[in-house]
Amino acid sequence: MIDLRLLREDPDRVRASQRARGEDPDIVDALLTADERRRSSGARFDELRAQQKALGKRIPAARGDEKADLLRQAGELSAAVKAADAERDAAQEEARSLLRALSNVIDPRAPIGGEEDFVVLETHGAPRDFAAEGFAPRDHLDLGHALGAIDTERGAKVSGSRFYFLTGIGALLELALVNMAVAQATEAGFTPMITPALVKPAAMEGTGFLGQAAENVYHLEQDDYYLVGTSEVPLAGYHMDEILDADTLPRRYAGFSPCFRREAGTYGKDTRGIFRVHQFDKVEMFSYVRPEDADAEHQRLLAWEKEFLTRLELPFRVIDLPSGDLGSSAARKFDCEAWIPTQGRYRELTSTSNCTEFQARRLSVRMRDEAGVRPLATLNGTLVAVTRTIVALLENHQRADGSVRVPDALRPFLGGRATLDPVAP
Template sequence: MLDIRMFRDHADVIRADHDKRGLQHDAIDEVIRLDEAWRKARFDADQLRRQRNEAARGIAAAKKAGDDAEFQKIKSEVDTIAAEIENLGDVADAHEAERDRIRMSIPNILHTDVPIGDDEGGNTQHSLHGEKPTFDFDAKTHNDLIEMNRWVDLPRAAKIAGSRFYFLKGDLAHLELALQQYAVDFISERGYTFVQPPVMMNREAYEGVTDLADFESVMYNIQPDGFYTIATSEHPLTAMFMDEVLEPSLLPIRIVGVSPCFRREVGAHGQGDKGIWRVHQFTKVEQIIITHPDDSWNHHEELLTNCVDLWDSLGLHYEVVNICTGDMGTVAAKKYDLEAWLPGRGEYKEIVSCSNCTDYQANRLRMRYRTTEGNAAVHTLNSTAVATSRALVAIMEQNQLEDGRVRVPDCLISRMGGKTHLEPCEW
């Protein structure tokens, strides 16, 4: 959510951003109109409260003096004012609620580097890493490999849970765990604190970190308690500082988290989504930075550097893309994606997302830091380190041998008990 002061003092900046995104200005105008109406009602009510408070001060004196006539006179005066205050208060509350409902749907202000484009076709290449593997046989898709090696059981998972759930088995399950530990250690060594978050959150905290539409299409709602299962540990790890005023000396706060991630994936279909590429549950190691606004763009590059170093160490071929206006979403001001080469499919596909959300989440969560001129919103950043299910897909497709076995990345061999190749499961 944008700071209300942006609408009051710099609406032209929001309008320019909407032009860049190809959006109409109606919502901006409506927020400004409702804000003015709210402030008017609020001001009028404050003036009346002042009258009431001044009058009420006489009551204590009248009571003490035992002057009942004076007390009755003041009371009737105060009663009239109180009714008006209540009326104005209701008006103010209604305007404020509507103002903020619309304000929450207005997207963040984009960084000037964000390329303009209608959809993912407008994303631009930032850099290319590793060498594209070549095969003297037809490269298989990860879906073929998990089937022939019996590393994933989709039908049985569908039986007990539903489609897009899976049992991960044998050597592939071991590799998944090794990846988690490797990524956590890799990022921890760079000064990030390892944190394991709750995997359910309440509505209020969740509204602070996500797009409202996600409540319909992404998160599972757990009843009767009303919790939402997290779609990524970014959400609890960012919201954990909700309603806090942070000491500047604590910033930046660097966190590496790991958690299961749950996604409803409403509307996801198609050949490209077979196997474990798009699933309802997966594990992700995530990087989070909470920082002073002046430093956030440097930290955005820091997060990308960590990703690049980590994925280079896995020996994989991928590209970094700069996400364009049409592919951005509401929360981030700038976003890099890492897209790994999947030889079985012959495409680069998203494996990492690295975002600077500036003060958009912090405003909604009331996460501030102390300054000499008062408190100001912090900036929040997040980046995948490794989403294990997708990393497994990239490793399987790029490191496959003709017989269907898969070479373990060198950096993970010691965590695999010295195993250099993933062997098939017996059942």
């Protein structure tokens, strides 16, 4: 959630942020009204409670009519205190509910607009000219079938559409990518983590995934657990309700977990293959930092993502996402998009978000420094989302005979293999 002081001191900035996101700016005025009601009702309760305590001290010494009058006043004050307490609680709950419905204030450097209004910041590598090489590229599913690596037909038979099996070299390729990502993260100072895939509502709500993203979250109603769509959720909740010593920051974690997404609203999109699926594995970077260090940490996370994709020898670009395409927690977000030859366009492989103090306030994660106790900042960044990375690897490194060249950096994690060779016609 945002800082209420910002809302009171600069409501126009918050309204502008809401409009830039394509969200309702009127919530700002509703929240200001609720906040004023919360504060006035709290002051009214404190005033009445003080009167009640003062009156209570006079009653034991009173006699006769005076005592009867004081007891009558005490009864009236008791009822008034109860009413003020209920009013205060209702006002607090209304303000809390509205505050949790308000998205993070966007970074003024983020492009304004809808999904297509992103800004390309840089491009790395050039797409291959397959025509010059004398053959037409095959898509990842055809390649995966020939390599004995991907089986979507049996995935659909067992679990339904958008499910798959990674088989043989496909399974080994996933493990290689995960191990390569974890090795890079560990070398960079991250603590590797195996995180829960099921979380309580507090963790899911605290990270902001039960707002606009709720339609893509799987909820196990009988047990009131949520399946995570990213290990960002358990990693953000890891220090929930804790105060961290500022001298121990930054704290960086690299979480590996299965991820589950309903993919609501994507009917008919990316139905072939494993680019858009309901379950996949991912290595996610997560940082807890001082708020004043968040911007520099965001650039570090982006640099580590770029390093990983460069080591995989993939052509990619970096985009600055527009305001209307930001998640509710993100103030600014960068995507790394790899070139997919058979689609003839760049597609998202990784992203990194600066959530400033938004998640920390919701999850009550704070830091203690020389200035006292205050919220810290959280950031996240994908190092590898396995299925999409496999798509990009197979298509970009394929050869005319159906084999796939293994990038040099990945070979040690694949038992030294230099190529993936077809096992079926």
